Amino acid sequence: PRELLLGIFQDISERKKAENILQKSEERYRAFINATQDMVFIKDESFRYVMVNRANQEFFGKPEAEIIGKTDFELMPPEAARRCRQTDEQALQSGDIIISIEKVDKKIYETRKFIVPIGDRKGVGGFIRDITEIRTAEKNLRFQAMLLDQIHDGIVATDLEGNITYANATELEILGKSLDQVVGTSVRFFGDDPQRGPTQEEIIAETLQKGCWRGEVVNFPAGGKPVIWDSRVQLIRDKNNQPQGMIGISTNITERKEFISKLEKSETSLRALAGHLQSIREEERITIAREIHDEIAQIITALKIDLSILVSDFRLQFPEFLEKHTPDITGMTDMLDEGIRKIRHLIRRLRPEKLENMGLIEAVRSQLEEVRQTGGHKISFHSNLPDIHLNDEQRLAFYRIFQEALTNIRRHAEADHIAVSINRKNERVILTMRDNGIGIDPAHMEKPESYGIIGMQERAIFLGGTLTIQGQPGAGTTVILEIPENHK
Ligand SMILES: Nc1ncnc2c1ncn2[C@@H]1O[C@H](COP(=O)(O)OP(=O)(O)OP(=O)(O)O)[C@@H](O)[C@H]1O
Ligand SMILES: [Mg+2]
Structure with missing residues (x-):
């Protein structure tokens, strides 16, 4: 009997051991199932809950004990329960994995249901995942992509090698390609003409080096007219300031250029x-x-x-x-x-006779002398040039500018001092006429009925030079004509 007892004892301890192992394994599964954020359940053939994990208990707001043995009709609003039952039945009858998307309150769930053997019977098991956030993110992404497509600028994103990762609708339209066709290809294939602008290669190199690039690019789309872009390319960095890729935003300025x-x-x-x-x-x-x-x-x-x-x-x-x-x-x-x-x-x-009989500088000097004699103005004149050598037309233009400026001073300035100088500086001849009068009002320069200043400006351009008029209220006006000396 002692041996028998020992035998039984051994038998019991073996069983105990096996039970122990089983219990341990059961605990592990339970811990695993409860740790997931997804809801996990098993229902029997008559759709009564056999098992629900913690996430699912939280969903129902009830402990496991109050869920086991019940059907969805006892736990959920009838409409939701009815929909749930439908997919449960489908899974059980078809033997397939039934995937469905369900909306409960404001949340979106993805459910997967399938057959689970319970002993020698069949039940329904399922995962339910809250995909509200993913869906919202997807929606946001789609919205942003749509925004990018609405923009009339072309947008291209690339990796650090210049391989395209994204292009918006405008860009694709210009390229005449679909997104699938361009993603993965290099921007180098856009085509460029070193004669007419920097190459893609140079743009990439400078963007990588300096962090950004801006300028005009000419592309040659297959079979189309050249397109001129005003492009801004920027290096994209992640949170740790590591370069991740480049983004180029380009405005089509072909028409504007034309x-x-x-x-x-x-x-x-x-x-x-x-x-x-x-x-x-x-x-x-x-x-x-x-x-x-x-x-x-x-x-x-x-x-x-x-x-x-x-x-x-x-x-x-x-x-x-x-x-x-x-x-x-x-x-x-x-x-x-x-x-x-x-x-x-x-x-x-009608005919500046002075100009015909003497040099330009002398003609100016003589004209000023005449003004001095009529009284009313103190005149100073200074020149470091013996004379300016221009052809007849140019001499006349120069003299007419001088005359108009002088007439304007006498007519409008209310000045008592006129200072004129003609000097050479940096290979330019500079005529300066300064008065100490009321000062020209910038608004007056553009009077529609006044042609004097416009004429002076046109003549200055004819001489290949510039005309500047500076006025300060109460502090007089200065007219400066600058012409390049090689205009001989
Ligand atoms: N030296 C100056 N001081 C103050 N105001 C001036 C001076 N020169 C020109 N202006 C102002 O600028 C305006 C425009 O001059 P502008 O020579 O273009 O036309 P205008 O002398 O009025 O007419 P015109 O077509 O006969 O020359 C003048 O009407 C005057 O108000
Ligand atoms: Mg005038």
Whole structure:
């Protein structure tokens, strides 16, 4: 009996041991199942809960003991329970894994249900995962991608080697490719022309080195017109400041460029036209001056001579008649003299005669001297140049600018001092005219009915130079003309 007892004892201890092992293993599974955030359950053939893990207990808000043995109809609102039952039945009948997405309150769940053997019977097991956050993130991503697609700028993201990881709709449209076709390919294949801009290779190198790049890029899409981009490329870094890739944002400026070049062309031809009109005007003035001089001045001079001959004849033949009319004759002579003076003045205004008879600097000096003599202005003039050598047209343009500036001072400035200088500096001839008057108001420079300053500016451009007008209220005005000296 002792052996038997021992035998039984051994038997019991073996069983105990096995039970122990089983219990340990059971505990491990339970710990595992309870540790997951997913809900895990098993229901029997009549859809009564056999097992629910902790996450599922929390979902129901009940301890396991109050769930085991119950159906969903006893735990959930009828509509939700009915839907649950449907997929339970499907899983049990089909033997497949049934995946479904369910919305409960504001949360979205993904459920997977499948057959689980319970002893020699069948039950339904399942995982239920809360995918609300993933879904929201996906939605946000889709929303952001949609935003990027709405943008009229082309956007391309690449890795550090320049292989494309993303391109938005605008970029794809220009490239004439789909996202699948470009992802993984190198931006080097966009095509570039070293003659017309930096290559993709250079852009990548500089972005990696300096962190960003900006400039114009010309691409040659297969079979299409060249596209000009204004591009900004930026190195992307992660939280630890490690470079992760690059993103390029490009604005298609092809049309803008074309427009600007058209505009520039039309501006150039307008300039040329203005210049042409100016010289026509000058020519016309010279012609009119010549005609007045040759025709009318001659006639008046002839009249004066005729008159004096007439007077001599009268003195001989009708001395008392002449005596009687002496005041009239003096008046006539005076009128003719006045006429000649007026004509001379007119000719001088039409044709800067000074300029014809002397050098530019001397003409300026002489004109200023004339202004000084009429009084009202103290004049200073200084020049470190013997003369400026320009061709006739250019001399005239220079002189006309000077004249207009001088006229403006006399007409508008209310100044008592005019300081003029013509100097050479850095291979440029600089005419400076300063007055101490009321100071030009910048708004007045653009008066629609004033052509003086516009004309000065056009002439300065004709000379290949620049005209600057600086005015300060109460502190006078300075007009500066700068022309390059090689304009000879
Ligand atoms: N030296 C100056 N001091 C103060 N104001 C000035 C001076 N020069 C020009 N201005 C102002 O600038 C305006 C524009 O000058 P601008 O020479 O273009 O036209 P304008 O002299 O009025 O007419 P015009 O077409 O006959 O020359 C003038 O009307 C005047 O108000
Ligand atoms: Mg003027």
